[in-house]
Amino acid sequence: MRDFEYQSPKSIHELCDALSTHGDDAKLMAGGTAMMLAMRQRLLSPARILSIGRIPELHGICTDDAGNLHIGAYTTHTTIAESRLAQSTHPMLSKMAGGLANWQVRNQGTLGGNLCYADPSTDPPGCLMALDAKLVLQSSSGRRTLNMQEFCVDYFETALQPNEVLVSVVIPPLPPGATCTYERHLKTPADHRPMANLSIVSWLDNQGLKKFRIVVAAATPFPQRLVALENELTNTKASEAMTVHAVRSVIESLPTLSDARADSAYRQRIVGVLLERHLPEHLN
Amino acid sequence: MSAHEIHIQVNGEPHQTTAPARQMLSDFLRDTLYLTGTKRGCETGTCGACTVLKDGQPVKSCLSLTLQSDGCTITTVEGLANGDQLHPLQQAFLDAGGLQCGYCTPGFLMSSFALLAGNQNPSEAEVRRALNGHLCRCTGYSQIVESVLKAAETLRGN
Numbered sequence: 001m002r003d004f005e006y007q008s009p010k011s012i013h014e015l016c017d018a019l020s021t022h023g024d025d026a027k028l029m030a031g032g033t034a035m036m037l038a039m040r041q042r043l044l045s046p047a048r049i050l051s052i053g054r055i056p057e058l059h060g061i062c063t064d065d066a067g068n069l070h071i072g073a074y075t076t077h078t079t080i081a082e083s084r085l086a087q088s089t090h091p092m093l094s095k096m097a098g099g100l101a102n103w104q105v106r107n108q109g110t111l112g113g114n115l116c117y118a119d120p121s122t123d124p125p126g127c128l129m130a131l132d133a134k135l136v137l138q139s140s141s142g143r144r145t146l147n148m149q150e151f152c153v154d155y156f157e158t159a160l161q162p163n164e165v166l167v168s169v170v171i172p173p174l175p176p177g178a179t180c181t182y183e184r185h186l187k188t189p190a191d192h193r194p195m196a197n198l199s200i201v202s203w204l205d206n207q208g209l210k211k212f213r214i215v216v217a218a219a220t221p222f223p224q225r226l227v228a229l230e231n232e233l234t235n236t237k238a239s240e241a242m243t244v245h246a247v248r249s250v251i252e253s254l255p256t257l258s259d260a261r262a263d264s265a266y267r268q269r270i271v272g273v274l275l276e277r278h279l280p281e282h283l284n
Numbered sequence: 285m286s287a288h289e290i291h292i293q294v295n296g297e298p299h300q301t302t303a304p305a306r307q308m309l310s311d312f313l314r315d316t317l318y319l320t321g322t323k324r325g326c327e328t329g330t331c332g333a334c335t336v337l338k339d340g341q342p343v344k345s346c347l348s349l350t351l352q353s354d355g356c357t358i359t360t361v362e363g364l365a366n367g368d369q370l371h372p373l374q375q376a377f378l379d380a381g382g383l384q385c386g387y388c389t390p391g392f393l394m395s396s397f398a399l400l401a402g403n404q405n406p407s408e409a410e411v412r413r414a415l416n417g418h419l420c421r422c423t424g425y426s427q428i429v430e431s432v433l434k435a436a437e438t439l440r441g442n
Binding site for chain 1: 286288304305306308327328329332335338341342343344346347348349351352395398413414416417
């Protein structure tokens with residue numbers, strides 16, 4: 001690994017100053033599990049690493065008066081999995097975090113690092129998109145908030161600018177009576193990265209209409225919300241046959257990845273299986 | 285070369301040292317402290333042979349900078365035995381044949397130790413789940429799982 005300068009700012013202000021000064025030469029590091037791997041393989045050779053681990057504001061989980069769950073960017077997957085608060089407000093999230101990768105990575109890897117690295121073969125982004133999470137980004141010129149669709153731009157690419165840091169993830173309370181599903185599909189039980197995953201949140205709105213957020217991830221370069229399918233399911237009293245038909249037409253248009261884990265056609269079939277397995281529990 | 289002073293406690297012993305920025309925790313433990321029980325295996329975070337406990341939690345020391353452990357408590361496999369007296373986990377691996385070549389064993393021991401510290405009576409599924417960040421290419425896992433369950437029994441005083 002090439003040598004680099006290491007800096008560990010103690011506040012977001014100090015961090016933003018360092019980002020402004022060093023520009024793209026500096027790379028942010030959270031838990032470092034993915035970054036160290038990329039650096040050891042010489043895929044990444046930053047001149048300076050800015051570790052965000054010593055900034056208290058980026059740690060921890062809390063709720064606000066409106067019931068939104070706030071998760072600091074430096075919060076580890078284990079902390080999310082074991083958080084009583086997250087378990088009670090968004091059990092789908094804590095269950096997902098508890099099954100991510102393996103124990104060692106969950107203890108070191110953080111939610112913020114995971115989202116900003118934007119590796120498609122992972123669990124949190126799709127789950128958070130289905131939960132309608134918002135991301136709070138900060139630079140020396142101020143804060144902005146993006147939703148997951150705005151943040152996830154492409155394969156290993158996010159809307160995070162070189163002078164910005166992800167501060168927190170904000171998840172709104174679930175609609176009353178919501179049904180939630182998260183399933184990861186691993187190539188083998190020993191694999192640690194999903195080949196495909198499906199997240200579904202459904203609920204009845206004030207008019208008694210069934211609403212859905214359906215997200216496919218890991219099978220695609222970045223999480224895909226299946227809006228056409230959501231609308232079709234909301235607007236029709238979907239029979240089983242119609243659901244199968246709708247699922248088929250949706251997965252055929254999915255931009256599934258082909259890589260060492262699986263080819264595109266296989267991933268489409270797996271996504272179809274996941275949808276057909278889990279949609280029925282959301283349609284009654 | 286960029287370097288920083290850190291304070292780190294390893295197996296109960298405090299150290300004040302200057303660590304190069306690019307030094308991995310696994311290299312610090314092996315090459316600076318000569319604690320060679322921690323193994324460098326794949327060095328890409330896959331095999332788990334380098335697992336140590338950082339503030340009681342298993343982490344992969346090949347994917348962690350030494351500087352990230354400033355102010356932390358590290359436990360390596362050398363921290364398990366009490367002099368010549370093996371820890372019940374080590375004894376159970378020996379008795380149940382939980383190792384052949386032994387290269388992966390320090391990592392398995394550390395995650396097993398952390399599991400039993402938080403759960404004195406784990407199910408087989410819980411043991412397997414705790415150990416799924418480790419690879420063993422010769423024992424075949426059954427005896428490793430058996431070793432951990434045996435150690436749990438010993439530690440419960442059964």
